[in-house]
Amino acid sequence: MGFLDTILGRTKPVAPNLDALFALPSAAVTLQAAMDLQPTGSGSACFRAAEGRAFSDIEKDVKELLEMGSGTLPVEVSSDSYGFTWLVCHHTRDDVEGLVTDLHAVNSSLEQGGFGPQLLCTLVGFRSPAGGRLGLVYLYKRGTFYPFAPLAGERRDSALEMQVRGALGDDLKVEPDLGRWFPVWGAPGL
């Protein structure tokens, strides 16, 4: 925020960075090769629904658009206890590209409707051979990714997360500030 914005108390809502999402498929291949992490084929987009007709119309359109595209598998809409809406898409395990395309459709619809700042994050699910869950979370406002590996009882598998960060290396822009790796407990699509 600039000096003048501070003086005058203006905040410009932060526009999301959408394009970095397309780096995900190649990162999924890397994770598979380096750590034997398999994509689950599920992913979700999370946003803060605004009040009013304008937003609910866009939300409905997005859902219809996705269900037309993906054919058989339904798109789930759920809201978490913090009041955020999650759109969950399911694809086959090897179709990370299709999943990312679907998730991108959510983003661009919201952005075109003028609600880009309402986007929070996108999450793509992975499974380790031992059965552990891992989500690669994309932060729209930062344009960065971070790994989130929940364990039972709201604990995080930090060792696995660090390992993933190392494995991803240059494939993805990983969020450098660990303070922003915020947990998304019970996120749909994980």
Add this chain to the structure above:
Amino acid sequence: MARTRYATDRGLIARMGVTMFLLGIVFVAFVLALFFVLTYNRRAGSGSSTGLIVIAALIGVGTAFASYYWSDKIALRASGARLVSPGDSAAAARLHGTVDRLCALADMPKPRVAIAPTQMPNAFATGRSSKVAVLCATQGLMDRLDPDELEGVLAHEMSHVAHKDVAVMTVASFLGIVAALLVRFAFYSELFGGGGRGRNNNNNQGALPVILVVMVVGMVVYAISFLLIRLLSRYRELSADRSGALLTGKPSALASALQKVTGDMARIPTRDLRAAEPLNAFYFAPAFSKGRGQVTLSSLFSTHPSLERRLAELAKVSQQLSR
């Protein structure tokens, strides 16, 4: 980039700009007046009021700097709040989760999170920069508000952090602090320095009016800057309401939180209220009830806009979002 629904409120920004400009003019006039008084004084052959003004300015700078630099510690100490981590309790985890999401939405560094163990429903944010900011909610606030409303209140407080309101209000208050100190010093030097002047009456005739003039200038500047600072504070509140409502996309949740908090506040025992008063400028809603709707003296002096005004502005944001 598609059209945006997040237009800034030009009227509010213009009014805020004018207020700051007027504060600047008062500051310049203050300095000029003191300068003239001093040159007059020097001709009259006394240096006592120069020292007075320098000391007042130094103490003013010191006070302003201390309240700016240690704003987080002072507010935490005064409110009895303690910093919490997500693992401490269910309420702390919930508060952290909400703040996490707001930070990710707004692309802000996460402030420290504190809970004050009072039943008075309120929240405040303070700290000189967003890196050392503290966001504090009272136990009463978390008990009374539902998640959407709590999020609205926290978004309002995070907007204060983003707008660097602690820094802006410190700079704005500096003038008032110096003017008030000058009045007090001039008054005491009148009281205690009177005898000395009587002895040197012949070579020092200009000194008595000079001290009086300094006192009067100080009083006038203090009165004007006080009104302007309060006006500025009310505008900063409105702009934090607006930014917070746009951040969560739910102006009506913030509006209902405001209604709950201000409505509840009137029913709280007075002992609690008195203990809370020094902190009012940082709070989400001030802890005393006031007359509604009319422009009264108390509405000119208050740090927060009236409930009606805030609700009306939030209704405008709501319309803007649903167009």
